[in-house]
Amino acid sequence: MKFFEKIRNTRKTIFSLLFLVIVACLIFFAGMMFAGKNSEPEITSTSLQQQLQEISDLAVLEYNYTKVGKFENSLELNGWDIPLTKKSFLLTYSGTLQAGIDMSHIEISVDDKNITVLLPDVEIISNLIDEDSIEVYDETKNIFNPISINDYKTFASNQKSVVEEEAIENGFLSEAATRVQNAIRSFLEMIPQIKEDYTIEIQFREAN
Template identity: 50%
Template sequence: MKNFKKILFILICILIAFIGGMFFMNKQTEPEITSTLIQNRIEQASDLVTTKYHYTKVGKFENSLNLNGWSIPLTNKYFILTFEGEIQLGTDLSKANVEINDSTIHVTVDKPAVISNSIDESSIEVYDETKNIFNPISVSDYKAFALEQKDKALSEAKEKGLMKTAQENTKKSIKEIVSIIPDTDEYTIEVTFKE
């Protein structure tokens, strides 16, 4: 009977040591939520593209030679151009600032900016093009007109609330990045933009 009690006592001690060790190991392996940990995870996303805006444009180019402010007759040139393009907006997350106060994670990032505004060259079609021998259409006419149309498309997109949409998408994306980190579900995530 004494041996049985000794064996039982030893088994209970081993079991307590094993359970204590497992508990201690779990505590050691759980990542501690720090602003540095969150900032590193956010920075891994680098340039975050949050919004894409597709557009289709039709524009007319018209030009004639001038002399002292007067349009010279028979030198008028014009063409109509259609094309598709895409504007991408995003945020540079390498400049993000992270602070943790109580149960709130505050992430501050730059406002979304235009990362690219490009025309799909395969979509370009030219209509109603003049063949003026006194003032021929050149490649530079097409390039200058396309740049002008890209800027116009960006202005129109901004008027339609593109920047506000980009900010909302940026907040959502950053919250998703942070919420992937284990144990952050206990925190409220707030995203604000630098002025």
């Protein structure tokens, strides 16, 4: 009888231990689930601003161009062109223009469930002429005012400003501004918590 009582007592002890282990496991997993629900990152202006500023320059619009420019120059005396000293050439070139914003100047504020993003002005952030694309035509030869390598370089550099002005007149920066707003909104909405619970307002600093 004592033998069977020992077996029953041993079984009770085992069952008790198993029960404690099961309870401990349930408590552990319940704690993990609770912690998981509360481990969502806190949405703060500082954290969002740091994430966006890591992007540095945000280029959102690119324009590839091929242009022809004419260079003319004469020697001058007291503001008057000296006859027979005119030099000229035609230059064709191709390049790429990019517009965007400097993300280091972005400002973000979080108020309750509202996120306000204040952006710097859209600007031309890159304008590169492909040197291999440059070709010279109708080059004049003037012994009194010969064409120099510096003439080509200076003219090509000045043409960048011409291209930028033309692009801006055609709405290049306006289109880039719209794309910047869409890009920032898409980035923020990639965070599920923001997409579900927050409203986003994006403004340019000049709008204020």
